[in-house]
Amino acid sequence: QVQTVESGGGLVQAGGSLRLSCAASGRTFSRYAVGWFRQAPDKEREFVAAISWSGRNTYYADSVKGRFTVARDNGKNTVYLRMNSLRPEDTAVYYCATSAKTYVTRVAGDFGSWGRGTQVTVSS
Numbered sequence: 001q002v003q004t005v006e007s008g009g010g011l012v013q014a015g016g017s018l019r020l021s022c023a024a025s026g027r028t029f030s031r032y033a034v035g036w037f038r039q040a041p042d043k044e045r046e047f048v049a050a051i052s053w054s055g056r057n058t059y060y061a062d063s064v065k066g067r068f069t070v071a072r073d074n075g076k077n078t079v080y081l082r083m084n085s086l087r088p089e090d091t092a093v094y095y096c097a098t099s100a101k102t103y104v105t106r107v108a109g110d111f112g113s114w115g116r117g118t119q120v121t122v123s124s
């Protein structure tokens with residue numbers, strides 16, 4: 001069973017950058033795709049980005065394409081989400097989760113082992 005823990009959130013001004021980390025336990029982590037999702041107050045959880053088990057395939061929401069980059073280091077059991085040019089509308093709790101699907105998916109129901117999230121707040 002893989003468990004995930006997010007870190008790296010914080011308060012940043014609009015236009016700034018943050019790098020989130022998703023650290024996973026379990027020797028089988030490298031077999032799983034990993035997704036990032038976010039949830040703002042009074043809004044549904046939404047897909048942000050995903051990366052295949054190998055790191056060769058990535059997938060982004062249109063709202064973050066060109067600003068966010070997802071990468072992984074299977075040797076460190078960690079997936080990263082680099083967020084540049086942050087906007088106030090990026091404010092949310094960010095979660096990572098794993099998926100055993102053989103393809104990169106954006107469907108929350110395809111993911112499990114959700115972390116507790118890390119808060120990202122972007123001030124205007």
